[in-house]
Amino acid sequence: MSKKLIIKCPICKTLVERENETFPFCSDRCKTNDLGNWASGAYSIPDTNVHEFDDDEHGTIH
Ligand SMILES: [Zn+2]
Structure with missing residues (x-):
């Protein structure tokens, strides 16, 4: 007896078998979607590589 893995499609929530x-x-279509x-x-990805750089160089005298 093998278990069937069934999950919900991340796009439309239809049940999908692992097969x-x-x-x-x-x-x-959902894959492409x-x-x-x-x-x-659309997905929130942590911006670990993005930093805000301060262009205003404090302490620099022109
Ligand atoms: Zn779907």
Whole structure:
């Protein structure tokens, strides 16, 4: 007896079996949709590499 892993499609919340070709997405469309989300920054990714630089050099005398 093997367990079936079923999760919800991250895009449309349809249940998807692990056997599905497009797992963890229910379809190619949702897979593409997900890539689109990444590209447009729909997911919140911690900006660990982005720092705010202070252009105003305090203490510099011109
Ligand atoms: Zn889906």
